[in-house]
Amino acid sequence: MTALASTAGASASGSVAERAPAHRRSPERIAAALTLVALVVASLFALNSLGISLPSMLESWSNAERFFTRVGTIRFPEPLELVQLTALTLGIVVTGTLFAAICSVPIAYLAASNTTPGPGWRAAARFITVFTRALPDVVLAMVFVLLFSLGSLPGILAIGIHSIGMISKLFADAIEQIDEGPRRAIRAAGGSKLQEFTSGILPQVLPSWVATVLHRNDINLRGSVVLGYVGVAGLGLEMSHAFKSLNYSLGLGIAIVMFALCVLMELISSAVRRAMLHGGRASGGPLAATTAEAAVRRPWTGARVRTTVWGWVTAALLIGAIAVCNIQWGDLVTVWAKIPPVAAQFWPPSFGAYDWTRMSGAMLETIAIALAAAVLTLLASIVIGSLAARNVAPNRGTRAGARFLLVGIRGVPEVILAIVLIVITGLGAQAGTLALAFGGIGLAGKLIADSLEEVKGGPERAITATGASRFQRYAAATLPQGAPAIIGHSFYLLDTNIRAATILGIVGGGGIGYYLLNAGQGSNYGVVTAIVLMILVTVLAVEGLAMWMRRVFR
Amino acid sequence: MPSPLIEVRDLDKRFDRTLALHGVEATIDRGEIVVLLGLSGSGKSTLLRHLDGLETPTSGSVRVLGEEVPRLRGRRLRALRGRVGFVFQQFELVPSLTVLENVLTGSLARLRGPRLGLWSYPKRLKLAALGHLDRVGLLDRAYQRADTLSGGQQQRVAIARALMQEPEILLADEPVASLDPESSEQVMALIREIAMDAGLTVVCSLHQVDLALAWGDRIVGLRGGRLVLDTPTEGLGKAEVMEIYGRVATATAELEAIETELADASAEARPDRAEPLAEGAGR
Numbered sequence: 001m002t003a004l005a006s007t008a009g010a011s012a013s014g015s016v017a018e019r020a021p022a023h024r025r026s027p028e029r030i031a032a033a034l035t036l037v038a039l040v041v042a043s044l045f046a047l048n049s050l051g052i053s054l055p056s057m058l059e060s061w062s063n064a065e066r067f068f069t070r071v072g073t074i075r076f077p078e079p080l081e082l083v084q085l086t087a088l089t090l091g092i093v094v095t096g097t098l099f100a101a102i103c104s105v106p107i108a109y110l111a112a113s114n115t116t117p118g119p120g121w122r123a124a125a126r127f128i129t130v131f132t133r134a135l136p137d138v139v140l141a142m143v144f145v146l147l148f149s150l151g152s153l154p155g156i157l158a159i160g161i162h163s164i165g166m167i168s169k170l171f172a173d174a175i176e177q178i179d180e181g182p183r184r185a186i187r188a189a190g191g192s193k194l195q196e197f198t199s200g201i202l203p204q205v206l207p208s209w210v211a212t213v214l215h216r217n218d219i220n221l222r223g224s225v226v227l228g229y230v231g232v233a234g235l236g237l238e239m240s241h242a243f244k245s246l247n248y249s250l251g252l253g254i255a256i257v258m259f260a261l262c263v264l265m266e267l268i269s270s271a272v273r274r275a276m277l278h279g280g281r282a283s284g285g286p287l288a289a290t291t292a293e294a295a296v297r298r299p300w301t302g303a304r305v306r307t308t309v310w311g312w313v314t315a316a317l318l319i320g321a322i323a324v325c326n327i328q329w330g331d332l333v334t335v336w337a338k339i340p341p342v343a344a345q346f347w348p349p350s351f352g353a354y355d356w357t358r359m360s361g362a363m364l365e366t367i368a369i370a371l372a373a374a375v376l377t378l379l380a381s382i383v384i385g386s387l388a389a390r391n392v393a394p395n396r397g398t399r400a401g402a403r404f405l406l407v408g409i410r411g412v413p414e415v416i417l418a419i420v421l422i423v424i425t426g427l428g429a430q431a432g433t434l435a436l437a438f439g440g441i442g443l444a445g446k447l448i449a450d451s452l453e454e455v456k457g458g459p460e461r462a463i464t465a466t467g468a469s470r471f472q473r474y475a476a477a478t479l480p481q482g483a484p485a486i487i488g489h490s491f492y493l494l495d496t497n498i499r500a501a502t503i504l505g506i507v508g509g510g511g512i513g514y515y516l517l518n519a520g521q522g523s524n525y526g527v528v529t530a531i532v533l534m535i536l537v538t539v540l541a542v543e544g545l546a547m548w549m550r551r552v553f554r
Numbered sequence: 555m556p557s558p559l560i561e562v563r564d565l566d567k568r569f570d571r572t573l574a575l576h577g578v579e580a581t582i583d584r585g586e587i588v589v590l591l592g593l594s595g596s597g598k599s600t601l602l603r604h605l606d607g608l609e610t611p612t613s614g615s616v617r618v619l620g621e622e623v624p625r626l627r628g629r630r631l632r633a634l635r636g637r638v639g640f641v642f643q644q645f646e647l648v649p650s651l652t653v654l655e656n657v658l659t660g661s662l663a664r665l666r667g668p669r670l671g672l673w674s675y676p677k678r679l680k681l682a683a684l685g686h687l688d689r690v691g692l693l694d695r696a697y698q699r700a701d702t703l704s705g706g707q708q709q710r711v712a713i714a715r716a717l718m719q720e721p722e723i724l725l726a727d728e729p730v731a732s733l734d735p736e737s738s739e740q741v742m743a744l745i746r747e748i749a750m751d752a753g754l755t756v757v758c759s760l761h762q763v764d765l766a767l768a769w770g771d772r773i774v775g776l777r778g779g780r781l782v783l784d785t786p787t788e789g790l791g792k793a794e795v796m797e798i799y800g801r802v803a804t805a806t807a808e809l810e811a812i813e814t815e816l817a818d819a820s821a822e823a824r825p826d827r828a829e830p831l832a833e834g835a836g837r
Contacts (some may be wrong), residue, residue, distance in 0.1 A: 179646075179649075181642060181644050181645075181646035182646045182647060182648040182649075184608070184642070184646060185640070185642060185646035185647070185659075185712070185715070186659055186662060187608065187635070188606050188608060188635055188638075188640035188642075189635060189636065189639075189640070189659060189660050189662060189663060189715065189716075189718075189719055190632040190633065190634070190635035190636030190637075190662065190663025190664075190719065191632070191659070191662040191663060192632060192662075194667065194668045195662045195665075195667075195668055195669065197668065198668035198669060198670045199648065199651075199659045199662060199668070199669055199670065200648060200659075202670055203648045203650045203651050203670065204648065204649070204650065206650070207650070286694035286695060286698075287693065287694040287695070287696055287697060288694075289693070289694075290693070291688075291693075292681050292682075292684035292685045292687075292688055292693070293681065295684045295693055295696055296677065296680050296681055296684060298672065298697050299697070301697075
């Protein structure tokens, strides 16, 4: 007791405020924080410049009413045609995703820090990942339509090549997260690199890989409708024809079919993911056999029958998807001769009839749409996401309700929602922004909820123990711990929004996409190249910014 | 007189700035059952990993089965690893594969190309693997997922996997440090039985003096990366071992050593099953 008092007395030469060390922040952190503030201000300006406000939304509602009185009823294609179109669309999407998944395996192996043979390989694989992700699938489709003219190959290759970016990135992340132990054990037993991969790594990453591919397949189905606008066969092409010939009732009918298809696919893939997560652990009881000879035949337990049946069903579906596409394999050989002349049309990049101010203005509008949508999404998803987090929600009912809402929103394909909104309200950029903002809530809300649930429980308990209220605990312990993750998610959102906003222009949502489609249809391929370069620079800049933010606010 | 199975000469291993092994010398003959004794951080694991070519020495020589291990590359290194079984503290089974397939991965060095799924292994090897599972008393678990087994069972599967290699040497790195006392006893007894039956040479690292004395034929002691003890266990008491330790260590270091041993002993009493999984997923 006396010892304590004496140390306290010895150091009490001045007030506490004087003795407290100065609050230092690193310059990098200050710069990052300022950037963050600047982005928020820019988003608010963007909201303002796009004219998004309550009165304008009400006005668009009256627009919609007028639209429906003019259009009348919604029509669907003939049943047989509808089935064919649906099968072709699904076939192209699934085959494209499968192609991407197969290509992604070696790229992920080279890109993952724990499997890469060397830094050079890793850099090359990373480059492929970033580059294929940054190239919009619509642009790829434009190029491939020129190369292959008809058939399903343009769609498959556009979807396939664009998807490699995301799939190989997530594949590589999964490889980096494995438990190294089993792999080391295979190495210690004398296994080769390839055996290490198949026996030690693959079984660990397979569930997450399958989930990634299913997830990407959903995204591709949603995006496939836009590919129709540049000539890829399927439902999207029919829809763009319908709208172009002002046959709105048929166009909306196809949009509704597409909508239902996306929701259905989402339900199927989430059911498969769940089954894999829980069913995979099913393990039969002990074996009855008492000798090795008797035990060599594996008994047909319920779990084994199920796995086998589903395995064959999956294989049949994949083969069916490829068969439906009716791929002209010969084209893959003859195409190489066509590449040089087509490539020559795309070079050099030029603005053609447009000037720099017009193009940069359009690019800025795309960025404004992305920013405005992101800030709207974040506002909504921080509220809903927090309520969906177990450690924040006041009761279980609230959490379940919020989670359900998020799943429901996630099921809505935003591009199709945007098309419908744009057509109905006649307001390009505003409708696009709202659709994008709404669609983003599903994913951002879920990511935020998951990140909040992952924070350490100790600090929360400590804050509760001081007598703080539930809301104080949320502000003092939960949110600060989750903040770095939320900043990361925000940039992910911005990143996807920029890509989506480009696409929106193609379907009439304003911004650079409009000029992209125009240039493509007018065969001004030099302009296409110029616009793609602008998009690439923007996307890479946002991605670089996101990486920097994640590093600083870790 | 044939040359020794394992011969380590003046082995140094440096990680960044710390010297993990310094001037280690050891010779082990065929059929010996040797305990590497030392506290955590003494360099036992590093030494064992050198014997299987999982680490390359900073300097010095490591000869195993007549091969200079650090010089081996590619196919020849894998061939050597195939002749040396390795049992890990955390078992290191592939959690989502069946027990049988985990055992079969022990035969990869003798097979060409990648394998995934039971169908990809020949029946002859499956029979052998089932035989090894029978040997460790887990035949009835053959088709269960590895992560449905308890820690002790998983370690027995890992031993079966090592046996699948038909090894001449068995290396075990703290094989029972993650197990409860009862499973520990089973696993240690099993390793010794198998070694005696097959005439295996065993090098097993441990940190408990009592267990080392009761189990091994010979104790090689490490402290701070240096070899401080190399003696047969016959007629040796715990006090003597501790005394030998005492002679090379200062009084305070000895006190610390005993404290650490106590801490390890209490850590050992914790349930073990969740540990390897949590450690893998934790990052």
